[in-house]
Amino acid sequence: MKRRDFVGLTGLATGALFVPSIPGFGEGLAVDPLRLLDAADDPALKKRLADAALNAAKAAGATYTDVRIGRYLNQGVFTREKQVQNIVSSESYGAGVRVIANGTWGFAATNIVTEAGMAKAAQLAVQIAKANSVVQKEKVQLAPQQGFGEVSWKAPIQQNAFMVPIKDKVDLLLNANAKALENGASFVNSVLFQVNEQKYFASTDGSYIDQDIHRIWPTFGVTAIDRASGKFRSRQALSAPMGLGYEYLTPKAADKIAGPAGSDVVGYRNSYDMLEDIVRATKQVKEKLTAKSVVPGKYDLVLDPHHLGLTIHESVGHPLELDRVLGYEANYAGTSFATLDWKAKGAPYGSRQVNIVADKLQPGSLGAVGYDDEGVKTKEWDLIKEGKLVDYQKIRDQAHIVGQKESDGCCYSQSWQDVQFQRMPNVSLRPSATKMSVDDLVKGVEKGIYIAGNGSFSIDQQRYNSQFGGQVFYAIEKGKIAGMLEDVAYQTNTLEFWNSCAGSCDASDYRFAGFFNDGKGQPSQSSAVSHGSATTRFNGVNVINTARKI
Amino acid sequence: MAILSKDEAQAILKKVLGFSTADECAAQLTGSTTGNIRYARNAVSTAGSSSNVSLGVEARFGKRSGVATCNQFDDATLRRCVQRAEEIARLAPEDPEYVPMLGPQQFLTPITYAASTAAISPDFRAQVAADSIALCEGRKLTAAGYLEDGPSFTAIRNSKGLEGYQQLTNLDFSVTVRTADGTGSGYAVGDFTDVTKFDTKAMTKRAADKAAGSVGAKAIEPGKYTVILEPAALVSDEGILNRLIYALDARSADEGRSFLSKKGGGNKLGEKMFDSRVTIYSDPLNTSAPGRVFDGDGLPVKPMTWIDKGVMKNMYYSRFWAEKNKKPATAFPSGFVMEGGTQSVEDLIKGTAKGILITRLWYIRDVDPQTLLVTGLTRDGTFYIENGKIKHPIKNMRFNESPVIMLNNIEAIGKPQRLGGNMVPPLKVRDFTFTSLSDAV
Numbered sequence: 009m010k011r012r013d014f015v016g017l018t019g020l021a022t023g024a025l026f027v028p029s030i031p032g033f034g035e036g037l038a039v040d041p042l043r044l045l046d047a048a049d050d051p052a053l054k055k056r057l058a059d060a061a062l063n064a065a066k067a068a069g070a071t072y073t074d075v076r077i078g079r080y081l082n083q084g085v086f087t088r089e090k091q092v093q094n095i096v097s098s099e100s101y102g103a104g105v106r107v108i109a110n111g112t113w114g115f116a117a118t119n120i121v122t123e124a125g126m127a128k129a130a131q132l133a134v135q136i137a138k139a140n141s142v143v144q145k146e147k148v149q150l151a152p153q154q155g156f157g158e159v160s161w162k163a164p165i166q167q168n169a170f171m172v173p174i175k176d177k178v179d180l181l182l183n184a185n186a187k188a189l190e191n192g193a194s195f196v197n198s199v200l201f202q203v204n205e206q207k208y209f210a211s212t213d214g215s216y217i218d219q220d221i222h223r224i225w226p227t228f229g230v231t232a233i234d235r236a237s238g239k240f241r242s243r244q245a246l247s248a249p250m251g252l253g254y255e256y257l258t259p260k261a262a263d264k265i266a267g268p269a270g271s272d273v274v275g276y277r278n279s280y281d282m283l284e285d286i287v288r289a290t291k292q293v294k295e296k297l298t299a300k301s302v303v304p305g306k307y308d309l310v311l312d313p314h315h316l317g318l319t320i321h322e323s324v325g326h327p328l329e330l331d332r333v334l335g336y337e338a339n340y341a342g343t344s345f346a347t348l349d350w351k352a353k354g355a356p357y358g359s360r361q362v363n364i365v366a367d368k369l370q371p372g373s374l375g376a377v378g379y380d381d382e383g384v385k386t387k388e389w390d391l392i393k394e395g396k397l398v399d400y401q402k403i404r405d406q407a408h409i410v411g412q413k414e415s416d417g418c419c420y421s422q423s424w425q426d427v428q429f430q431r432m433p434n435v436s437l438r439p440s441a442t443k444m445s446v447d448d449l450v451k452g453v454e455k456g457i458y459i460a461g462n463g464s465f466s467i468d469q470q471r472y473n474s475q476f477g478g479q480v481f482y483a484i485e486k487g488k489i490a491g492m493l494e495d496v497a498y499q500t501n502t503l504e505f506w507n508s509c510a511g512s513c514d515a516s517d518y519r520f521a522g523f524f525n526d527g528k529g530q531p532s533q534s535s536a537v538s539h540g541s542a543t544t545r546f547n548g549v550n551v552i553n554t555a556r557k558i
Numbered sequence: 559m560a561i562l563s564k565d566e567a568q569a570i571l572k573k574v575l576g577f578s579t580a581d582e583c584a585a586q587l588t589g590s591t592t593g594n595i596r597y598a599r600n601a602v603s604t605a606g607s608s609s610n611v612s613l614g615v616e617a618r619f620g621k622r623s624g625v626a627t628c629n630q631f632d633d634a635t636l637r638r639c640v641q642r643a644e645e646i647a648r649l650a651p652e653d654p655e656y657v658p659m660l661g662p663q664q665f666l667t668p669i670t671y672a673a674s675t676a677a678i679s680p681d682f683r684a685q686v687a688a689d690s691i692a693l694c695e696g697r698k699l700t701a702a703g704y705l706e707d708g709p710s711f712t713a714i715r716n717s718k719g720l721e722g723y724q725q726l727t728n729l730d731f732s733v734t735v736r737t738a739d740g741t742g743s744g745y746a747v748g749d750f751t752d753v754t755k756f757d758t759k760a761m762t763k764r765a766a767d768k769a770a771g772s773v774g775a776k777a778i779e780p781g782k783y784t785v786i787l788e789p790a791a792l793v794s795d796e797g798i799l800n801r802l803i804y805a806l807d808a809r810s811a812d813e814g815r816s817f818l819s820k821k822g823g824g825n826k827l828g829e830k831m832f833d834s835r836v837t838i839y840s841d842p843l844n845t846s847a848p849g850r851v852f853d854g855d856g857l858p859v860k861p862m863t864w865i866d867k868g869v870m871k872n873m874y875y876s877r878f879w880a881e882k883n884k885k886p887a888t889a890f891p892s893g894f895v896m897e898g899g900t901q902s903v904e905d906l907i908k909g910t911a912k913g914i915l916i917t918r919l920w921y922i923r924d925v926d927p928q929t930l931l932v933t934g935l936t937r938d939g940t941f942y943i944e945n946g947k948i949k950h951p952i953k954n955m956r957f958n959e960s961p962v963i964m965l966n967n968i969e970a971i972g973k974p975q976r977l978g979g980n981m982v983p984p985l986k987v988r989d990f991t992f993t994s995l996s997d998a999v
Contacts, residue, residue, distance in 0.1 A: 037612065037627045037628065037629060038614070038625055038626055038627040039626075040626075040642055040645075040646065091654050091655075092651060113604075115604075115606065117608075119629075136605070136606075139680075140602060140605060143601065143602045143684065143687070143688070144601065144602075145600075145601050146601075194813075194814065194815075195813060195815065231815055233813075233814040233815060235814055235821075235822055235823055236821070236822065237821065238814070238819060238820065238821035238822070239928065240814055240815045240819070240927075240928060242815075242927075334599070335598055335599050335700065335702065335736070336598045336599065336603060336702075337598070337702075338598055338700075338702035338734045338736060339596075339598065339702035339703055339704055339732060339733065339734040340704070342920075342998075343736075343740070345997065345998070347740075425608070427604065427606075464923050464924060464925045464933070465923055466921045466922070466923045466933045466934055466935070466956075467921060468920065468921065468935045468937070468954065468956075468996045468998035469920055469921070469935075469937055469998055470997070470998035470999065471998075472996050472997040472998050473935065473954075473956055473994060473995070473996035473997070473998065475925075475933050475956060475958075475993075477925060495926070497925060497933070499956065499993060499994045501997070530594070530596050530704040530706075531594060531706065550994070552958070552993060554925045554926050554931055554958065555926070555929075556926065556929040556931050556960055556963065557929070558817060558929045558930070558960055558962040558963060
């Protein structure tokens, strides 16, 4: 391919002199998009560099060391209506060295990825560990971890998004925008984010792990305005950020999953039809302008996976992070109601239908990797079994706190220059084991609301009280969809909500919601996570009306 | 290396522009040195520091533009960076929103740098953590806090003669103090240009007092209440008032998708939208909360009134939107000042027959952009006031409220304090809408 064909259209709108810092989207240096195609460094070279750090740390007095050499590639294509607003390609390359010395963690990072640079970072990390050990009260206890030797893991993608000419991406987004405008949208913007993490991990446990991780997120927002009334509404894409390549954007009929009859909702599994979704979004956003305003009260809610993923994230994923439970996030992300004492009491987290599993394995999910950022092979484990809390999310230096002998493999750092810590794995609600279609699920609802797509969200710092909106809302009356509603949000208490769970659809309805920008830590770090579920019913949930006059 | 002087920075920028053959070329150098310390459970958990300088170059041929960046400054690297920007520009499509680069501008002389803050050492940070932890341990409380500080600079220059330089220092500190049994929680937050104004112990004590005082919280029925919102409830990380300030964009209003859009078209510039006591302006030379004297486009930031006695006086016009609508372009300020009176929070409490004192609001998210309705929760010290006194702590509650409605329901405005680079008064507001209770502490 000729250079011009590949990078043609690379350009930035006026006023965008400096690469925007997009939360969770890396903060690398802006580069020529062709640079994103350069091959990752040879693992043999990376092993030599890593060994330089491992040896230097040992010589300086470290009892444990791990090294992460990372190349983080990002590209974002931004459009509105008929124009490209921005195309940003960025690269960040460097290494982080983490050590234990005097029983205390130390960390240092460098962008000088040479044997000398690595050794210097390792020595600095040991120096920091020793300095911090003066104020340390308890020595780090690291769960034992076998070394894996020289191994590698690659995300099972079919088409590397960085290999696709920028023009094709721009064409897709501008075509989508054109469909929205043709169908009566007042405004439309669309974006394509792509990420590739090329990570090399080595530790004194004897692991040398080379991994290639890909993520993609196509999304849009369509706005309709009624100038006469001054009312405006928008509808966001029902795509999910995924751990997939560009193949996610080649729609397959088998991946389209219809919502209940009468709802005009289609969800997407492992491939996404952007053009189809934007046409449907435009139709829906116009309908939203005149939809009936909800009457507040108790409703049975039927929640689609794109919506429910966010509720799972906030009310199950976060409260079961062990560092939050223990108080390490008290000044920022908050703590958790699900303390060790609360768990010991054995009170139900949810109804018997609620089986929630954590994993870093599901193909196509954002959490999927072979090994985590401290060299632990990834796995699946139960968090909630038949409504009962059975476990937390934990990493190597936390396992002993809950009397366990191994890490769950959910340690992550957003880049080479940040220290790794416990991050949320995929947290998913298991679908019903017995056959249940979305129409069957709706059939039993006398007075309810079907919500598709995630929208506004807010939850308290201990994860009790939450409020969620959505993208589209449909009334359910006597088991049938009965027209669109607006101004809907539900307020609930985590335990009441999960205990009101009346059942899910079966695996044929199962799909992911995902998030690129889950924030935690100070300085804050971002991580990407998926949540799988099938459409699920919750009984008697408090719905409020969000319309106001100003 | 991370903090370049004006002469050092401009010498590099001059060299960069000299390498360019483009119609227009602009370059910006930014650098910072930051240090941090984090503690939780009365022990230091992490500490670190980082240092970085980077150069951004924008080259333009006609309406085509390209950007490249680098973080090394030898001649060969600089030349390559400029060439890359030019190469990308030649391949770019014409930008329909092109506006020529700015010529020379007059900037105010910034007052954002304090040598005392630039000189902070790791030992100082460790002492902050130790002092904060010791105070809490002495009272059988548990502290979790975070301190981040350091100097930074920005230098800009373009081929049209624009030239600017600003140095800044900043220190951010926050601390959450909890009782050992987790039934009480308090918070304090502050930011400073000059570290000599920072008092760890006083801030930790405030958080500790709130934690101890919030034990035994009683539930009250959600509904509409008169509230006193402390500055941390109005602007700290997720405040309700900054939501309003960030929503003053003229383009969204003209496009019909803002709370500032007018029925039938146009925007609400010049309309009275808030209580007459509401005046919000920005001033980069405010001595308590100094700000940036030029924005990302190189536009001079000058004193400007956004809301004047309740009237929408100015909105944010980007250079493109300003030109299209024949309005002056507006520089976006780094902070704002809300005018207030002389009353402290304690004075406001004294003047309240029945109400709620709110220390902090949390997890604020947009619910409806049409009305700027947001939701969130109280946190870290919520108290019931009766007959001018704090009666007892109350359980936290979720609110659903619009800052537009809030600024129409003003009862009293207190004395502004610095927070987040802004000057924010505590506000007493009637009919603040709580919609449910939370068990969170």
